[in-house]
Amino acid sequence: MEQVEEGTELAPKFDADGLLPAVTTDYHSGELLMHAYMNAEALSKTIQTGEAHYYSRSRGALWHKGATSGLVQTVKELMIDDDQDCIWLKVEVAGGASCHVGYRSCFYRRIRIDGDDPAQPLEFTESEKVFDPEAVYGDAPNPTKL
Amino acid sequence: MEQVEEGTELAPKFDADGLLPAVTTDYHSGELLMHAYMNAEALSKTIQTGEAHYYSRSRGALWHKGATSGLVQTVKELMIDDDQDCIWLKVEVAGGASCHVGYRSCFYRRIRIDGDDPAQPLEFTESEKVFDPEAVYGDAPNPTKL
Numbered sequence: 305m306e307q308v309e310e311g312t313e314l315a316p317k318f319d320a321d322g323l324l325p326a327v328t329t330d331y332h333s334g335e336l337l338m339h340a341y342m343n344a345e346a347l348s349k350t351i352q353t354g355e356a357h358y359y360s361r362s363r364g365a366l367w368h369k370g371a372t373s374g375l376v377q378t379v380k381e382l383m384i385d386d387d388q389d390c391i392w393l394k395v396e397v398a399g400g401a402s403c404h405v406g407y408r409s410c411f412y413r414r415i416r417i418d419g420d421d422p423a424q425p426l427e428f429t430e431s432e433k434v435f436d437p438e439a440v441y442g443d444a445p446n447p448t449k450l
Numbered sequence: 451m452e453q454v455e456e457g458t459e460l461a462p463k464f465d466a467d468g469l470l471p472a473v474t475t476d477y478h479s480g481e482l483l484m485h486a487y488m489n490a491e492a493l494s495k496t497i498q499t500g501e502a503h504y505y506s507r508s509r510g511a512l513w514h515k516g517a518t519s520g521l522v523q524t525v526k527e528l529m530i531d532d533d534q535d536c537i538w539l540k541v542e543v544a545g546g547a548s549c550h551v552g553y554r555s556c557f558y559r560r561i562r563i564d565g566d567d568p569a570q571p572l573e574f575t576e577s578e579k580v581f582d583p584e585a586v587y588g589d590a591p592n593p594t595k596l
Binding site: 305308309310311312313314325327329333334335336338339350351354379381382383384385386387390391392403404405407410411412413414415416417418424425426427428429446447448449450 | 451454455456457458459460471473475479480481482484485496497500525527528529530531532533536537538549550551553556557558559560561562563564570571572573574575592593594595596
């Protein structure tokens with residue numbers, strides 16, 4: 305326990321599927337850009353190259369972020385949490401957007417905190433897309449699964 | 451697809467275990483404090499009360515953050531991502547710490563990004579604990595599972 309929580313040895317704890325969650329924020333603004341997953345290969349590639357690599361659960365493959373869109377994430381700082389089952393990437397984003405829908409962040413809608421009515425509509429916090437997803441991705445399958 | 455990604459209806463997509471990941475940052479500094487999970491009840495309670503509720507996978511129970519430690523998180527802003535399977539909480543933390551180990555953030559160790567040597571030691575980025583976990587939690591079981 306001491307070693308995992310207070311030690312200096314990198315000992316990432318992958319889940320039953322071989323994954324751990326990865327949280328990506330903008331190095332300059334601190335804004336949360338996206339939440340994804342890494343397998344051991346993605347983590348190694350990220351450490352080795354300094355560019356964010358994830359594991360795409362929808363494609364079932366290593367995902368070098370920006371390989372298709374050009375929106376590469378350069379990792380300025382890489383952190384691991386207390387029990388070593390989550391990674392935090394602080395990145396600089398080429399092109400300024402990280403969301404496949406075209407927004408800067410994947411988190412562009414606010415849930416109202418207002419007592420007991422859960423039916424309040426979401427509020428958009430980004431009004432304009434940074435890029436046109438159709439122009440960038442063409443007819444590649446949408447990673448969002450319904 | 452349009453409705454999930456571009457709509458204003460809250461339609462959270464819980465996984466097979468009834469959970470979705472929740473990312474918690476400090477409202478003022480933007481620092482990533484913790485990564486946890488919510489079930490439907492935890493999300494409802496958070497929306498209703500304005501205080502962060504999670505689902506503790508180690509305890510298998512609703513987790514009102516701070517109920518034991520006093521380190522309650524007041525939710526200033528609550529966001530949901532593009533495909534509605536991740537929540538972002540921006541919080542103010544009573545007592546200034548969110549990590550059960552005693553640090554401000556759960557992410558107090560940095561992984562070095564330096565080419566192909568994976569054996570580099572982690573670097574601590576917080577040098578002093580905000581609180582003494584033994585004094586706060588006593589002999590409650592450690593949520594970190596080895």
